[in-house]
Amino acid sequence: MKLNPSFTGIALRSLLAIDLWASKRLGVCAREGSAWGSARPLMKVIEVSGHGIPWLLGTAYGLCRSDSSPGREVLLNLLFALLLDLVLVAVVKGLVRRRRPTHNKMDMFVTVSVDKYSFPSGHATRAAMVCRFVLHHLVLAIPLRVLVVLWAVIVGISRVMLGRHNVTDVAFGLIMGYMQYSVVEYFWLSPLSAPALFALWSH
Numbered sequence: 219m220k221l222n223p224s225f226t227g228i229a230l231r232s233l234l235a236i237d238l239w240a241s242k243r244l245g246v247c248a249r250e251g252s253a254w255g256s257a258r259p260l261m262k263v264i265e266v267s268g269h270g271i272p273w274l275l276g277t278a279y280g281l282c283r284s285d286s287s288p289g290r291e292v293l294l295n296l297l298f299a300l301l302l303d304l305v306l307v308a309v310v311k312g313l314v315r316r317r318r319p320t321h322n323k324m325d326m327f328v329t330v331s332v333d334k335y336s337f338p339s340g341h342a343t344r345a346a347m348v349c350r351f352v353l354h355h356l357v358l359a360i361p362l363r364v365l366v367v368l369w370a371v372i373v374g375i376s377r378v379m380l381g382r383h384n385v386t387d388v389a390f391g392l393i394m395g396y397m398q399y400s401v402v403e404y405f406w407l408s409p410l411s412a413p414a415l416f417a418l419w420s421h
């Protein structure tokens with residue numbers, strides 16, 4: 219028995235307790251009967267906007283339709299980024315195995331087995347990574363750039379409001395997604411570094 223728990227242990231346990239308490243208070247759209255239950259349909263639209271399926275299908279479709287070489291290069295790297303994100307999130311979720319908040323109603327659109335776990339939020343990693351990717355590779359007017367950042371932040375906040383996640387799942391997810399983009403940049407696929415891949419799409 220440990221009679222003298224370390225300062226780090228106490229700090230971590232306190233952080234966890236605050237996290238659980240705050241997440242429950244902020245989960246105002248977790249059920250139809252919750253305080254902000256009427257905003258639940260809107261939150262679920264935001265949820266779909268950050269889901270992997272529309273992003274993967276949209277990127278694959280764009281890749282097949284694109285007839286410009288720079289466009290194909292960006293889309294191929296986005297597809298790689300989205301797949302990398304799914305794998306990394308699944309690995310971390312499988313290792314940490316933190317259960318979703320008890321107030322969450324498990325009615326999410328298309329999930330896989332590791333999605334019963336909540337750390338980190340896959341929507342948050344994807345939103346942060348896609349946000350950095352888009353800001354870096356698309357030439358957008360300032361208002362649109364602000365909208366892209368806002369979208370990522372709102373996707374993160376909506377995870378807690380829907381009761382899907384605790385605050386720390388989302389905070390870690392946003393940081394992880396931000397860093398994942400650096401990995402994508404480091405391993406950027408180009409016709410020079412991966413000629414075979416690009417040959418698949420040359421017309």
Ligand SMILES: CC(C)=CCC/C(C)=C/COP(=O)(O)O
Nearest residue numbers: 270271328329338339340341342
């Ligand atoms: C089935 C595919 C392609 C993706 C799953 C996307 C998904 C359901 C992620 C879980 O997100 P949260 O961890 O934020 O709840």
